[in-house]
Amino acid sequence: MSISLSVSSSASVQSQQARIAVESRNLRVWYGKFMAVRDIHLQVEECKITALIGPSGCGKSTVLRAFNRMNDLVPVARTEGEILFQGKNIYDPDVDAVEVRRRVGMVFQKPNPFPKSIYENIAWGARINGFKGNMDQLVEESLRGAALWDEVKDKLKQSGYSLSGGQQQRLCIARTIAVKPDIILMDEPCSALDPIATLRIEELMRELVNQYTIIIVTHNMQQAARVADYTAFFMVDDTRTGYLVEYGKSDQIFMRPKDKRTEDYITGRFG
Amino acid sequence: MPGQPSGARRPLDLRKRTRAGESIIQLLLKGAGAVSVLTTVGIVVVLVYDAFVFFRRPEPTFLEFFTGTTWQPQILRFGIFPLLNATLLTSVIGMTVALPIGLMIAIFLSEYASPRLRGILKPVLEVLAGIPTVVYGFFALGFMTPLLKNLFGKDTVEIFNVASAGIVIGILIIPLISSMSEDALSAVPRALREAAYGMGATRLETAVRVVLPAAISGIAAAVIVAMSRAVGETMVVAIAAGAGPRNFGDWGQATGGLNFLNPFKAAETMTGHIVRISGGDLSYDTIDYDSIFAIAFLLFIITLILNIISQWIVRRFREEY
């Protein structure tokens, strides 16, 4: 089973100039009896960076992980609604979650390289994805793509864990792009890194966005303002269920928020 | 008082203190460590000494011990090969059964089973590990042997045979391997699994190519404990494998038609031999008595070598996270 790759020709896409990479409709995620997020409508534009921001526990990670069915791995999690990826709902019963994740890669909060060599870290994913070409070349290409090549080219055989935190995170990005996904999800990719390493990742994201659609969760307002083209602001209601408050171009969200709650949050006036 | 540093009120005293509780606990822990080391040393000393007494006698020679193909104390023939061969046969058969099944159970429990199912299955496995080995022995004799006879023919399979004992040893150590391996697999951080799934790995790819290698040291430890257990297992082989060494006239006889490997014939293992001859009225200071220690010492050496090999394997293939 694999999802259809034919480009969607739905009206909403054509009416706009921009192309939609992925879109959530009426998305609800439950953890057991607890509804973690409700009614999320989000259209993510292709080859742009979209940031998800909001207070802790408002369901940013939950929404992000819905985009590549990572929540499937949580036994109690249940998803309602649709996520349209190139016109196909990835939660349709005939869709294979593994195939979805091959097209929608993920970078995690804490760098989590495999306990293998730097080379293997990158080759591994490509291999399980059936890559048959020149592996050396792919490894170099991916490491260059993640701005890590110069730092590691002489120690490809060393363990991924011999690298610094920032380098490890770039290694994780490299291994993600080695699989050549269409979309890269990043869940607070810089929260374990120092400011310089953070800046490098941000620069890297700006480069990657020429080829990939990026969705990033961040707690760092400046980061969202700096790197993201679009920003979505989430909040929780009194049942602790998260919902989308405001979504728009980052400059609009940060300079001229339409919603009072957004304004309060980005100006740090939230209790 | 607000604004006042607490040091102003509390005099500074950084002198070393004696902490009675700490010292006592430390002493106890060191004592416990010493007991285990001393026991081991004691056992080794006894083994080496008595083995030495055995070889100092006129009849057995080192050369015969290691190259002879007959073990028959009555006529003073002390070639270890028949006993060693039986031990290796039952152990290898046992491991061949236990390793794949045990590992599959471990992978199933840690990567596939729901928490509820795991909560049921793990205790069951642990109960299985607690069944007395004598029960397994009669299981081999009363169930496995007839089964083998049915499968391979009544005349091919002797009533006492190595295969039956070996297979049951395997069944006996499955819980050991699966339980210890499951612990090792479960200890692998969730983040590694998520990393694999996040790049489109299947469950199987994640389990076998990420989680398993990351848990390899723990699994190797499990395998070693299991192997030592298989080599040292006594009751099952004493009951089901045979009550006399599978002796050969010479090496030609032993290797001809691979006689020594025939799993369907009886053979006595090192441990089986030890219990059998020490079970009767074996008197101290006889050559039979001393021979036991030579056998036991060799057993000890085998497990030691197994341990060293496994340490080496672990160091060679360890994936540290």
Ligand SMILES: Nc1ncnc2c1ncn2[C@@H]1O[C@H](COP(=O)(O)OP(=O)(O)OP(=O)(O)O)[C@@H](O)[C@H]1O
């Ligand atoms: N595996 C889970 N089981 C049960 N509840 C969960 C699980 N994961 C998250 N939740 C709950 O879902 C809600 C949203 O969690 P989520 O991790 O998506 O928030 P978040 O916005 O990413 O928070 P943070 O900024 O702290 O990372 C929280 O109330 C959380 O307690």
Ligand SMILES: [Mg+2]
């Ligand atoms: Mg989160």
